[in-house]
Amino acid sequence: MQSIRILDCTLRDGGFINEWNFGIGSIKSIISRLDKAGIDIIEVGFLDKRREADINRTIQPNTASYQPVFDNLKISNAMIVGMIDFGTCDIEALADKQDTSIDGIRVIFKKKDAVEALAFCTQVKAKGYKIFVNPVSITGYTDEEMIQLLGLINLIEPMGVSVVDTYGLLHKKELIHYFGLMDTHLTPGVMIGYHAHNNFQLAYANSLELMALDSDRDLIIDGSLYGMGKGAGNTCTELLAGYLNANYGKHYVIDQLLEAIDVDISKEYAKKYWGYSLMHFMAASNDCHPDYVSTLIKKKTLSVQAINGLLSKLGPGGKLTFKKDLVESLYQDYQDNAVDDAAAYAGLRDRLQGRSILLVAPGKSIREHGDLLQQFIREKNPMVFTVNFLTEDITPDFVFMGNAKRYSQFYDSIHHKDMSVGVICTSNISELDQAVDFTFNFNALVQENPLIRDNPALMLLRILAKLGLKEVHIAGLDGYTADNTTNYFNEYIQFLYCDDNVLLRNDAMVEALKTIQEKVALRFLTPSLYNR
Numbered sequence: 001m002q003s004i005r006i007l008d009c010t011l012r013d014g015g016f017i018n019e020w021n022f023g024i025g026s027i028k029s030i031i032s033r034l035d036k037a038g039i040d041i042i043e044v045g046f047l048d049k050r051r052e053a054d055i056n057r058t059i060q061p062n063t064a065s066y067q068p069v070f071d072n073l074k075i076s077n078a079m080i081v082g083m084i085d086f087g088t089c090d091i092e093a094l095a096d097k098q099d100t101s102i103d104g105i106r107v108i109f110k111k112k113d114a115v116e117a118l119a120f121c122t123q124v125k126a127k128g129y130k131i132f133v134n135p136v137s138i139t140g141y142t143d144e145e146m147i148q149l150l151g152l153i154n155l156i157e158p159m160g161v162s163v164v165d166t167y168g169l170l171h172k173k174e175l176i177h178y179f180g181l182m183d184t185h186l187t188p189g190v191m192i193g194y195h196a197h198n199n200f201q202l203a204y205a206n207s208l209e210l211m212a213l214d215s216d217r218d219l220i221i222d223g224s225l226y227g228m229g230k231g232a233g234n235t236c237t238e239l240l241a242g243y244l245n246a247n248y249g250k251h252y253v254i255d256q257l258l259e260a261i262d263v264d265i266s267k268e269y270a271k272k273y274w275g276y277s278l279m280h281f282m283a284a285s286n287d288c289h290p291d292y293v294s295t296l297i298k299k300k301t302l303s304v305q306a307i308n309g310l311l312s313k314l315g316p317g318g319k320l321t322f323k324k325d326l327v328e329s330l331y332q333d334y335q336d337n338a339v340d341d342a343a344a345y346a347g348l349r350d351r352l353q354g355r356s357i358l359l360v361a362p363g364k365s366i367r368e369h370g371d372l373l374q375q376f377i378r379e380k381n382p383m384v385f386t387v388n389f390l391t392e393d394i395t396p397d398f399v400f401m402g403n404a405k406r407y408s409q410f411y412d413s414i415h416h417k418d419m420s421v422g423v424i425c426t427s428n429i430s431e432l433d434q435a436v437d438f439t440f441n442f443n444a445l446v447q448e449n450p451l452i453r454d455n456p457a458l459m460l461l462r463i464l465a466k467l468g469l470k471e472v473h474i475a476g477l478d479g480y481t482a483d484n485t486t487n488y489f490n491e492y493i494q495f496l497y498c499d500d501n502v503l504l505r506n507d508a509m510v511e512a513l514k515t516i517q518e519k520v521a522l523r524f525l526t527p528s529l530y531n532r
Contacts, residue, residue: 034078045059107131165206198275204240232281233276427443
């Protein structure tokens with residue numbers, strides 16, 4: 001490379017973490033320290049006409065709203081740039097270059113908007129700004145589409161064009177391929193940039209690979225302090241600076257970067273985590289928008305295997321553009337995995353003939369009243385069902401699983417060679433590679449109330465009621481208190497994943513149980529908020 005420059009995007013990409021609310025003091029401090037550290041380009045934030053002017057944020061409706069940031073702030077070295085997501089800011093929002101402290105504008109755009117976005121870039125350049133072209137989600141372009149786009153970009157003679165890996169999908173081979181396309185087809189003198197995300201923990205490593213390439217291009221590497229950025233975060237500016245100092249004769253002042261992290265960035269990290277995560281790894285592994293993954297995770301009913309299976313059905317065309325209707329449809333189809341369960345009802349009815357029934361849920365009362373529970377089991381010899389769990393304290397005849405996530409968590413215990421337990425599953429649990437005794441239709445068992453739609457105890461009680469049983473004894477169905485970790489016996493707490501307002505479910509559970517009690521008598525052996 002002829003030269004390598006660092007562009008710090010903390011105040012822009014990092015703003016996805018804190019809604020761009022850094023506070024005017026921290027904004028000034030970060031810019032000042034980045035400049036004193038010798039960082040080449042500082043991105044001050046977004047320009048977005050939909051936002052109100054707010055001195056404490058790094059997303060503003062126009063260039064004039066950024067001027068208070070630069071009052072009494074001396075910039076000695078860095079180029080200052082802003083970013084526009086094409087379509088969110090009109091050309092009128094940009095003052096002429098001589099009337100603002102912003103030197104350049106980076107324009108990001110989706111593939112479908114490329115022609116219009118480049119026309120907008122021409123208008124921005126005419127106002128005197130250095131222009132940087134950033135086509136987002138570069139993995140969504142074929143080679144032919146990228147070459148065609150680069151030809152159009154050459155016509156506007158930008159200062160730089162970036163390889164934008166929006167969702168952190170690129171490995172070394174693919175990154176070098178896209179860089180090669182740009183290096184070959186861009187006009188000489190146009191700088192090539194790289195904006196990475198850390199879904200695969202490759203942002204820094206990929207940056208080093210680009211630095212080592214044999215090219216006459218000037219290179220711009222995007223980074224952010226402490227990697228602060230959307231989703232899995234970005235390449236760390238301090239790491240880039242240290243590497244360039246050690247290997248390319250640069251003289252960035254690392255202490256200034258570390259001071260900025262200590263004073264202004266660490267407090268943001270304490271409020272909200274960013275960086276590598278299971279969700280962003282899964283998104284990158286499936287080459288898809290992370291909102292697809294987060295939507296399915298929030299269902300709180302799917303195992304990782306099931307989520308990956310659904311993501312594989314998105315199809316290559318629309319993976320990088322989030323479509324809520326599409327993912328909801330796939331989820332519903334998954335849950336609607338219907339089976340003919342007439343034989344299951346008949347078979348389970350035969351197994352229960354002449355036996356008392358005990359349903360055991362994972363409430364803390366099964367530990368607090370364990371002696372009473374064991375006495376009942378010794379005296380009545382009931383058919384014991386545990387609901388979505390197993391424990392060494394109770395040996396069930398059947399474990400009922402109505403949730404794919406729970407099934408996955410207890411899979412090894414359920415199918416352990418030393419465990420002799422019948423297995424009952426609902427039909428939404430599709431990743432069964434071990435035999436189960438009975439499978440029942442999920443959709444026939446769910447509740448209308450979304451708060452308790454797939455409550456497993458209610459699903460099992462519906463099955464038992466349909467079998468015509470006269471009574472069911474219940475333990476561990478305690479009801480919810482505000483601290484969710486106190487609602488379950490100790491061993492079960494490690495499997496918790498739901499921390500929303502569980503108190504709203506209590507009344508809904510009472511009403512659902514009243515309906516079930518019209519068909520079968522429910523006898524609570526342990527204390528329960530539902531035993532009213």
